[in-house]
Amino acid sequence: MQHLLQKYGRITKLSEDEADTFQNLANSKRQFQAGDVLVASDLADPDQLYIIDEGRFFASLELAGGERAITRLYFPGDIMGTANIPFEHATQTITANTQATVYTFPRHNLVDAFARMPRVAAIFYTFAALENAILNDRLISVGRTRGRARLASLLLEIAAREHLMDDEPDAICQPRLTQEQIGDAIGLTVVQVNRLFKMFTEDGLIARDSGRIEFLDRSRLEEMGQFRDRYEDLDLSWFKEIG
Amino acid sequence: MQHLLQKYGRITKLSEDEADTFQNLANSKRQFQAGDVLVASDLADPDQLYIIDEGRFFASLELAGGERAITRLYFPGDIMGTANIPFEHATQTITANTQATVYTFPRHNLVDAFARMPRVAAIFYTFAALENAILNDRLISVGRTRGRARLASLLLEIAAREHLMDDEPDAICQPRLTQEQIGDAIGLTVVQVNRLFKMFTEDGLIARDSGRIEFLDRSRLEEMGQFRDRYEDLDLSWFKEIG
DNA sequence: CGAACCTTTGAAGTGACTCAATGCGTGTGG
């Protein structure tokens, strides 16, 4: 549970009661292997929520024709499944892309937490709004920029999320995705992703070494990708107003 | 306020207290003309929330190069501004695209409402999750389908939202957007949008008459667009669990 | 009645797709 507490505690100081509330939310802990499916899309009654302890996941959606899109990447401390709980059927598939452990709890517990600690409700609401903002950014990236910009943006986003809680240099990122999955995330085919990687390497923007990507010219990548780190701009001061 | 109450009341029965809470949220009512900007992106301290009484709005985002994306369309009863409040600067611009009236309230009021009525918190949280699901759908549409599918999907979405609360036949929709704005919403240029409209008309899929679009072959449009009406699949039974 | 905005159409160029084949690395069974 440290990751969650660390993450939310970093953003807003949690009272002891609130920390307890978070601790009590999750009752069971589960292990997953890379490739395991946590929630299948169209699953009936998706009433479970998940918090990542260790590892990485991604949310995806499929069309009838087999086209797939990856809509969201999840990192330790992230809450997963929120886009599913208000529906009768899950709206997205969640898959592990590394070995992972997650805390699981039924949405019923959330109801209890909301009732007892309104600030917890505000925190969950805020993070839903954050997800929204990130999806908006993704949408403009995919809808209104070319491949180079999309890839640059994705790499920067991964680096930012990956290093949110450690203090390592964020000149390196490890997507831990195949090039096909990267394509699904930015709306391109494998072939094009591969060509873009090649171009980026030839242009001296990045260096690649078995899944690790090093940023050689971060400022140029930032200019290309126009990535905005939404986590940096969070303002949770209004929480103080709650009891 | 009828629209809001009607909308949420349709989905989950509101107690008298809750209806009151909603009524008291909004203290001021404002008028807008088509084209007026409600919130400008990058506005500092975006602490206001809005509920549409009458009219239409859209949320958009711009890139440095001038490319614009429309990420969300808003209809009467919708809550706007939620993607802005957790940030120091607004993440999206909200613009009126018809004459409109909205209720305005500071996020502070939300805090009060959360504290007094946890079910109201759950409702807001649910609608944030709903927005999320819709954004996901939009993302796969823009990232993984061709122009025809995107346009079909958008038109169906507009029709569904437009007729959510009336019982009119949903064979007609009025986007109330210019073709350029439609392009911004589905990630295409005006030119291409226009060509698609022409094709749709020639193929007998739609008929157009000064902004009104009539669906002549809904089933084919649905097959092309693969639109999923997320409102239809909402399941709010778990709210009952809250005292 | 003209200005501003929107729609519509043409022509040429290109980024990304599809199809297809080869290379590479790792793990597994003979």
Place this chain on the structure above:
DNA sequence: CCACACGCATTGAGTCACTTCAAAGGTTCG
């Protein structure tokens, strides 16, 4: 310990959906 299979990365060739640039036709409104 080698051979083969499988998943992933890489590269080439041809095609197409959409873009850009440009201009003309409609509509609305002061």
